[in-house]
Amino acid sequence: MAQLDFIAPVSPEQAAAALLAGGAGARPLSGGTDLLVQLRSGRLPPGLIVDLKRIPEAIGIRQEAGGFVIGAATPGIALGEHAALTAAWPGVIEAANLIGSTQVQGRATMAGNLCNASPAADSVPALVAARATCLIVGPAGRRTAPVESIAVAPGRTSLAPGEFVLEIHLPARSARSADAYLRSIPRTEMDIAVVGVGVNLTLDADGVITDARVALGAVGPTVIVADAAAEALIGSKLDDAALARLDTAARAAATPISDKRGTADYRTKIAGVLARRAATIAYARAEKTA
């Protein structure tokens, strides 16, 4: 590989200062499953690599204020091993664990998936549906931003020079809530989403949906928050009429392109199908929670 510089700071502030000083060629490294491929292929010119894995806050899963804080460099396999996290956010975890092979899961992170800004990132629709937020560290200090504000275009983020995501925060779970993520790929494993849909629901004691959030992946340049699709569910018990409204609203929200993985027509139709199926799974999960 081409020449590059590498540092592994132990504090977030050191990392932000290094990223700022490194200029446009500086990149934070967590799992590296996208970054090293891009460097090795020559798609990304060599610069300064700032490894986040020696920063204590960037590693591991912590329960805070009823929710979860996930360090940016925590690999996917560690998410699936965390019983409480998986019970609270099954959709987020199934989305993160769909990415790549066992080897990739040993390294790949949700923060990396988010900041790589691929329209087809599997964990991002699930995080958006979950109303996850990011703790961003930069030269000007720390700020919190919703996950959906990070990617602004394929491969481009809203992060300012020197800024990086240190933690992903999942909010506290209310009772009778659950999420689900489904994606469509032409094979059973290890492929890039043609369409991905995350659905997050809260029910009341009678099974009526009181809160919903639907996020669509790979059908637009960034993840789409389908507000009309969520509104189509609220007040219903996910009957056939509500599912039909969800399907229509999800299709209306999708703005896909045609490419080698699927045509725009196909992606639009599948967005509706997966929205219905993911909502059905999330609803069943929510009913089972206390």
Added chain:
Amino acid sequence: MSKRTQVSAVVNGDPVDFLTDPGATLLDALRDELGLTGSKEGCGSGDCGACSVILDGRLVCSCLVLAVEAEGRRVETIEGMAEGGRLHILQQKFLEHAALQCGFCTPGILVAAKALLEVNPDPTESETRYWLAGNLCRCTGYDKIIRAVMDAAAELRQVRV
């Protein structure tokens, strides 16, 4: 131009020190600096699993790890699998089941299978196939590999009883 960095790590239980370029991968360092050529470069992009090693207990593709990241870490490679002259049960079962032909993917598959049996001593065939989905083999058609891993798992469970 070249800023060689010293890295100290533990490879197959032995402390090692080596010099590496910051852009070199762990796979490059294992093969070129430490002479451990069992780990192979198939794709160089994390798709084929021929470079699989265990890094601090996690199965990873060593082509997607920078050598400098290994500072202070534990690395297990195919070279650490046999104990002295005695093959690991997985290696023995791969021979018995003829679970290899050209052999290029075999070290990575053995390391990945060992990692599987450490977390799941009694995997189903389906679990085994999913776990090994990141290890590509263009010769065997996988069936013999899966049979060898299942047989080794069964034998290891007996050994543990």
